[in-house]
Amino acid sequence: MHIADGILPPAWCVAGHALALGGVALLGRRVEPAEVARMGMMSAAGFVVSMLHFPLLGTSVHLGLMGFTGVLLGGRAFPVIYTTLLFQALLFQHGGLLALGVNALNMGLGALAAIVLWRAPGLPEVVRGGLAGFAGTYLPALLLVAEFQAAGYGKGFAAIAAVYLAVAVIEGALTATAVTFVRQAKPALLEGR
Amino acid sequence: MNAPIAVVAGCRWTGVESRAKIVGLMGAAVAVAAGQGVVVVGVQLALAGAWVAAGGLPLRWVLLRCALVTPFAAMMAALLAFERAPDYAPALVVLGKAYGSVLLLGMLAAATPVPELVAGLERLRAPAVLVATASFTYRYGQLLEEEWGRMDRARVSRGGRGAGWGDWGPRLGVLLVRSWDRSERVASAMIARGFAGRLPGGEGRRWGLGDYCFAAGGLVMAMPLGWEVWLVAGRG
Numbered sequence: 001m002h003i004a005d006g007i008l009p010p011a012w013c014v015a016g017h018a019l020a021l022g023g024v025a026l027l028g029r030r031v032e033p034a035e036v037a038r039m040g041m042m043s044a045a046g047f048v049v050s051m052l053h054f055p056l057l058g059t060s061v062h063l064g065l066m067g068f069t070g071v072l073l074g075g076r077a078f079p080v081i082y083t084t085l086l087f088q089a090l091l092f093q094h095g096g097l098l099a100l101g102v103n104a105l106n107m108g109l110g111a112l113a114a115i116v117l118w119r120a121p122g123l124p125e126v127v128r129g130g131l132a133g134f135a136g137t138y139l140p141a142l143l144l145v146a147e148f149q150a151a152g153y154g155k156g157f158a159a160i161a162a163v164y165l166a167v168a169v170i171e172g173a174l175t176a177t178a179v180t181f182v183r184q185a186k187p188a189l190l191e192g193r
Numbered sequence: 194m195n196a197p198i199a200v201v202a203g204c205r206w207t208g209v210e211s212r213a214k215i216v217g218l219m220g221a222a223v224a225v226a227a228g229q230g231v232v233v234v235g236v237q238l239a240l241a242g243a244w245v246a247a248g249g250l251p252l253r254w255v256l257l258r259c260a261l262v263t264p265f266a267a268m269m270a271a272l273l274a275f276e277r278a279p280d281y282a283p284a285l286v287v288l289g290k291a292y293g294s295v296l297l298l299g300m301l302a303a304a305t306p307v308p309e310l311v312a313g314l315e316r317l318r319a320p321a322v323l324v325a326t327a328s329f330t331y332r333y334g335q336l337l338e339e340e341w342g343r344m345d346r347a348r349v350s351r352g353g354r355g356a357g358w359g360d361w362g363p364r365l366g367v368l369l370v371r372s373w374d375r376s377e378r379v380a381s382a383m384i385a386r387g388f389a390g391r392l393p394g395g396e397g398r399r400w401g402l403g404d405y406c407f408a409a410g411g412l413v414m415a416m417p418l419g420w421e422v423w424l425v426a427g428r429g
Contacts, residue, residue, distance in 0.1 A: 004262055005226035006234075006290025007269050013226070028322035033388050036322070037380030040329020041337075041372060047330060048337045049365075068365075083326040090310065091302045093261055093295045097219060098226035153269065154276040177362025178369070186370045 001064070001140055001164070002088065003103055005096025008151050017101030020082060023108055028079035039080045042069050046084045050094070061167050066107050067136025068175045070114035071129065072189060077111035078104075102147065110140040125183065126176045133175025138168035205249045206304035206407065210397060211313030213404035218301040220411025224418050225293035231282045233417045234289035240414055241293045245300055258299040259292055266291035297414075307331045316397050332379070337372050344368065 008016075031039070046065045069077040082104040088094040095103045114132035123131075141164035148157040182189050200207060206214065225241065228234040245255060266288055274284040305313070311331065315324045344364060380388075400408075 002265075004265055004269075004291045005222065005294035006228075006266075006287050010227040024320065024323065028320070031322050031325075033384050034377075034380050036325045037329055037376045037383070038373070039322075039326045041333045041376040043326050043330040044333035044337050045369060045372070047334050048341065072369075079322050080326060083323055083330060086323070087327060087330055090298055091307070093258065093298050093302075096226060096291075096294050097222045097298060098294075148269075148272075152276065153272045157272060174362045174365060178366040181363045181366030182370060185366065186373070189370070189373060 001103075001107070001144055002085070002095030003099040003144070003147075004093075005098045007096075008099060008102060008147060010098065012147075012151070013098045013102055015101075016099070016103075016105050020101040020104040020108065023105070024079045024082050027075040027077075031076070035076065039073065039076055039083075042073055042077070043080045043084045043087075045069075046081070047087060050084075050088065061163065063167075063171055063174065064107065064137060064140075065171075065175075066110045066140065067114035067118075067133035067171060068178060070111035070136055071118045071132050071175070071179060074115055075112070077115070078108040081108045081111055106140040106143045106147075109143065110136045110138075113139045126180055129179030130172040130176035132172075134168045134172030136175075137171040138164060141165075141168065200306050201250055201254055201303040203249050203251075204300075204304045205247070206300065208403075209304065209407045210400055210404045211305055211309045212316055212397060213400060213408040214301055214305055215310070215313045215317060217408040217410040218297050220408075221414035222294045222297040224411060224415040225297065226290055228290060228418055228421065229286065230421055231285050231289070233421045234286050234293065236417045237414055238289045238293045238296075240417075241296045244410060245296050248300060248304065250300065250303060254299075254303065255296065258295050262291050262295045312397070329376075333372065333376060336375060337368065340368055340372055340375075 042065075046069060049063045049065050051062070066077070066081060069080055073080060082100075085095055085100055085103050085107065089097050089100055089103075114136040117135050118128050118132040120128060120131075141161055145158055145161045149155060179190065221241070221244075225234070225237045228237055242255075269291075270284040270287045273287055274281050277283055301310075308328075308331065311324060311328045314327065344367065
């Protein structure tokens with residue numbers, strides 16, 4: 001799901017950077033020192049989990065924890081995801097540097113959608129957790145497919161959306177069980193304390 | 194987290210000041226990603242290859258880095274080639290830019306330890322929230338890996354085999370709760386020592402001629418791009 005450099009038109013990448021940095025500035029302002037440690041922890045969790053690859057439907061995929069990050073950090077998830085992607089681009093070349101803004105927007109919007117679903121009233125917590133995990137993965141995949149189609153890569157890439165549907169279901173189930181565990185073991189984490 | 198991002202032994206660019214490396218190589222990577230024509234991207238790829246060779250990075254390292262991006266870049270190039278046949282130039286450009294970018298950013302990682310990279314970003318006045326989060330990401334990445342390893346060893350010692358799908362959620366929850374507690378202790382200790390949200394990157398040493406030349410590498414990589422822009426403007 002990480003777009004490499006040279007794939008999208010440079011003008012899109014520049015616009016993506018401008019929007020992503022705007023998002024970082026807006027959602028990363030007035031961060032308390034204690035918050036930085038939590039943000040770094042979730043960024044590291046995303047980083048470590050992304051290194052655990054597993055085969056699925058003939059391709060290799062990894063979890064991203066965008067939804068779980070949104071559940072635990074709220075809007076602070078956006079700068080956290082930007083930092084994780086910057087690290088992945090610089091150290092592992094997962095995703096390009098020029099494409100970093102678009103990648104951060106795709107995945108950051110996934111986390112923001114997860115926050116909205118997590119805070120939706122009237123649903124049991126396990127369902128909200130599952131929906132948040134699902135949306136955190138599947139919205140970025142849909143945005144990716146739309147971007148590639150608009151950039152002239154044809155409709156062949158839409159097949160990837162099917163693979164990511166399976167990943168999103170797994171991520172949703174995992175987030176639901178993780179949220180249930182955290183509710184029992186350390187509920188303060190889910191209440192932003 | 195340590196093994197894949199270790200500085201490559203024998204790399205000649207490790208002594209270059211971190212800001213010069215960040216400015217030179219990030220600038221060069223952006224210039225490569227912005228190229229449009231086959232000739233321009235080909236020249237930039239050749240320049241990137243020469244830069245890597247001058248740094249003394251082994252061929253095996255180059256092949257491994259290129260292998261990282263090949264599945265994605267090759268798939269995108271194939272889709273483009275299929276969509277725009279018989280014009281295969283866009284597909285070649287995509288491949289060239291992906292490999293050029295990977296070589297340049299890979300060289301930055303191969304020549305710069307992570308703490309130095311983060312300090313360099315801080316000295317370049319990158320946003321404080323990004324620098325501090327990046328610094329904690331590095332520190333906690335090691336912590337989480339250790340914790341994950343401990344949990345794996347405990348599971349095996351209890352007679353458990355490979356973790357099934359159903360185990361992943363609780364395992365992630367346990368990992369997070371334990372690591373969160375440790376991160377809180379680390380944060381409390383840092384705040385007690387005066388941490389106020391910004392990690393000092395230090396002044397860094399004064400740049401020598403070699404540092405200026407390295408940073409100018411980004412400009413050299415942008416020259417073919419300038420030539421391309423000039424040609425397009427001439428046609429217009």
